[in-house]
Amino acid sequence: MFKILRKRELAPDIYLFEVEAPRVAKTANPGQFVIVRAYDKGERIPLTIADYDKRTGSVTIVIQALGASTRVICSFEEGDSFVDFAGPLGQPSDFIHFDPDKINGKRFLFVAGGVGAAPIYPQLKYLKERGAVLDVIIGARSKELLILLDEIREKVDNLYVATNDGSFGYKGFVTCVLEELISKGNQYDQVIAIGPMVMMKSVAESTKKYSIPTIVSLNTLMIDGTGMCGACRVTVNGKIRFTCVDGPEFNAHEVDFDEAMLRLNMYRSEEQKRLVDIERKHHKCKIGRTM
């Protein structure tokens, strides 16, 4: 059992959990993820590691309540436990293999959408400590869905914010900001984009025009996370790759996003049915409690 040490609401339906998982914390690196199971009949779902503390043995995840599993998890409180919390999985971000001088003074641009703001945090932390220059664009549908702004601002040189409805920062998509920064003459050695598949696709299209090396972190379907099922397969540079073991980060300009987006919907109707069942069950529990 993996105990929840801290829970924090970051935005409506988005929560941060700090979880006791000493083995994972000890070997975690930026870019990796965990697979968790909430309870004994729960599914295995992947979540990016948003922070880790090797000293205290805790791992932080940020999770958005979307469907059955994420809703159950978001209803957990401090002191509750996950039955399973396995990781760190996937390859660490490429830059952890770089020589220090390949990081020091180099300019990185991060583009994060929605909960994607959480997984960029350990990457920013790592790069900042090694002298990189960091620009970040964060996007969300509206102001109240922006998360971790203060934490991120502290680690970066320039922070740009975009909301679809214009309730905060630029009105529009993160890619508009990206295009603007580039057309203003900003030079970047590396772009890293993490967020919804459509966002990563359009970032990839933009940076391809300017030939800026770009990395995306793919959120494909997963079950085991160890290479055993192939549910997470994607086409990269014309070849089948398994996101859980070969990724989750890939060269954005080589990913077949259209295929990846279709594959994300493979179980959509089953998932929606499950959500209805779970909500009905929860509803019943609540009625039971007030009586």
Next chain:
Amino acid sequence: MGTLKSRVAIAEQSPKERRSNFNEVCLGYNIDEARLEATRCLECKKPKCVEACPVSINIPLFIKHIKSGDIAEAAKVIDLDSSLPAVCGRVCPQEIQCEGSCVMGKKGEPVSIGKLERFVADWTIKNHLELTTKSSKRNSRVAVIGSGPAGLSCASDLAKMGYEVTVFEALHMPGGVLVYGIPEFRLPKSIVEEQINQLKRIGVRFELDVIVGKTITVDSLMEEEGYGAVFISTGAGLPRFMGIPGENLNGVVSANEFLTRINLMKAYQGDYDTPVYIGKNVVVVGGGNVAMDAARSAIRLGSNVKIVYRRSEKELPARAEEVHHAIEEGVEFCFLTNPVEILSDEKGWVNELRCVKMRLGEPDSNGRRVPEPIPNSAFSISCDMVIMALGTSPNPLIINTTKGLKSERWGGIHVVNEFGKTTRPGVFAGGDAVTGAATVILAMQAGRKAAAAIDEFLRERDSKHFNFSSAN
């Protein structure tokens, strides 16, 4: 009374009944039936059956005990050579092993050795017979990586020798293929659970959710956590794909994904969260046990199922009983057929499998006739799901993260002798991780051999250590 030519019939769920449930197909012998079947054994002086059993169980002796009604004694005989009889009695390819060589098979049907073994094992579980006696404690820790049949049997033997054993498993449930691959209707999960509980009772620790090579490494186990020896039994779990166009379309899955959703995640039971997609018309590609399991699971979830196999019926690698059951349940076979492309509707969902007809050509170096496409024989099967059951290969994770471990070119772990010794001192390996996808009984045997070798290795190390310190 002459010896019965045919086997004593065994109770099974009727095909019609079992098409809509996941309960075990074969219901097993009762004691009277088992004793009657046992009378068919001639107790050969030079038993061919024993030669053909990979672990050389003393078959005539355990059957003799069944004849006389002493099942506990029969269990002790089996236990000398097998630590998973409830499993092997159910899943061994008996027709090419023990039963394939039984002399009774020459004129009639061979003795039902597997079913008798299963009867004894189930009786042992039902009657809570503990066969194991633990010997005195040995002050060494051994780490077993992977909890499939190889890992479980290695852990079992080492624990009985008195070692402190921890099994590290990547998934949230121990058992390997026995829990994530082989379906409930062939191998009830309660039986695997019982085998694992037996290990827990003799002190084996299980640490789940630990991916060795990621969470920890073989090096950290030996250098930081004080494990004197390690046994790697991580199986061969990576699914293969064909590399044909359309393989990533929606509705195309590996058998591992389909079976994992069903077996490990229990997606077919209403109160579990994991979804599973079930086509109306499903094509399974392959001819092994994995293909049969996928096909028969799909049948149970309401699909019409075709199996597409590139060789002929004679070459099907699956257990004979499973092929027989699959046919009874309504699986349709398309032999000498090979897929070349998968097509989709406008929403990206599979709707057609393009195939070509094959014929068997010249034998290859292994003597198997190589299938080759017949020109201009392309045709289509319309379907809304394709399950790829093309075989699996070992996961390179541990080889890539462990110092001094050599691998084979095809990905298996290189061992230097039949006891699973690797190129790194103190590290042993066995099962599918070494041989490639094989069988439960071979994995179990590899685990037991490695346990013996690990014991020898640790005793030698301790005696050297002792000599060294007494010389000072």
